[in-house]
Amino acid sequence: MGRQEEAIRVADELLADIELKRLKTSEVILKASRLARLVGHTELMEFLGFERGGYPTDGSATTWIGRAGRWADQxxxxxxxxxxxKLEAEIESGRQAIDAMRGGGNYSGDMANLAASRHDERIIRSSASVSRGAGICGQVVATVYDMVTEVYHELLFSELQASLFADTQKKVDGSLAAASGTALDKIERISDRLRDGDPESVSQALTTCRRLIDSSADYVFPAQEEPYKIGDEANLKVGPQQVLNRLQAHTHACGVSKSRRDRLRRTLSDLYDRCSAGTHAEVTIDEARFIFLQTYIALGEILTLSAPEGSESGL
Structure with missing residues (x-):
């Protein structure tokens, strides 16, 4: 089981433990500490550290004191x-004291009323102490529950995102390989260099992105002399130089809605212009990375489209 899968399992179990009241507060803290360590959640680790070891008096834990309901006089x-x-131990001790005093005392003589009154006061003080401690424990568990719920949802989203990306990447890589031949080898080399922060890779990355767009257009809609007609719209020239027009013609032939076609065209037009005009001075490494990723995603969306049955893709 991987680290993320283990974290999801622990978070799920812990939420159920809290909801079903299966653990003492100190046990909740320990289990939450494992989760915090698995995911590297700094804030949760800090809070749980104070709960395990006690709170400092230097003012560094003010936020957590409030969230844990620990103020006696703010x-x-x-x-x-x-x-x-220690708080749980005090609660248990207080409960035992209350149980011992519940039987009352056999008081007689002139001091009977005073003794009975003091007996009742001790019960009241012990009850107040137990109630106060239980309130803190409840607030601590509620704070842990809120934070663990957030972590749990983030983990689930991350897992879903990773799964969706892996599935999509598999489809896109296969389509790009078919459309661009050895282009994927170039992508891997350039992406590695961009991750390393190599400035010389910027122009190479942009050039490769432009070639990917060109080769994808050649693959899905080879150039032709006759214009391509899109309904009542103006005919599109789809010659060798009209790369973006040919990609638009392909999306139309696949039955894509006009709004989606227009979005893809705008995206690829901006990317194509940036790739064609980009130089070392104009494009930073960070921008080149995003251009590279956006080109990959946009082409992936186009290349994984399927033409309706009976369509000849405008050819």
């Missing part, structure tokens, strides 16, 4: 610093 900056394990 104006006076007084709060409960003990670790969650």
């Amino acid at each position: 104006e006076q900056k007084k709060f409960y610093t003990q670790s969650i394990a």
Whole structure:
């Protein structure tokens, strides 16, 4: 099981543990600590560290003190610093004391009323202490639950995103390989150099992007002398130089809606112009990376289109 899969499993289990009240607060903290370590969640690790080891009095944990419901007097900056394990021990001790005192006492004589009153006060103090501690524990668990829920959803989205990208990449790579021959080898080399921050790769990346667009147009809609008619719109010239027109003709032949055709044309037109005009001084490495990725995605969308049955793709 990979790290991400393990994190999803732990997060899912922990949410269920909290919802079904299967763990003590200290156990929730420990299990959440494992999740925080798996995903490298800095804020969650910081919060859980305070709950495990106690809170400092130097003002560095003010935010977490509030979220954990630990203020005794916020104006006076007084709060409960003990670790969650010590707090649970105090709660248990308080409950045992209450149980012991519930039987009442056999008081007689002149001091009977005073003794009974003090007995009741001790029960009230113990009950207040238990209630306060239970409230902190509940707030701590609620804070953990909110943060773990966020982590869980992020993990699920990341997993879905990775799965969708992997599926799409497989389809796009196959289509680009068919359309561009050895172009994928060039893509791999250039993308590696762009990741390394090699400035000399900028012009090569842009040139390769332009050639990918050209070769994709040749593959899906070879040049022809006769214009291509798109419904009632003006005829498109689809000669060797009309690369973008031929790609648009292909999307029309595949039955793509006008709004989607227009979006793809605008995207490829901007990319093609940028690739044709780009030089070392005009395009940074970061911009070249995005141009490269956008070209890959746009061509992938076009190359994976399927023409309707009976269509001859305008040829």
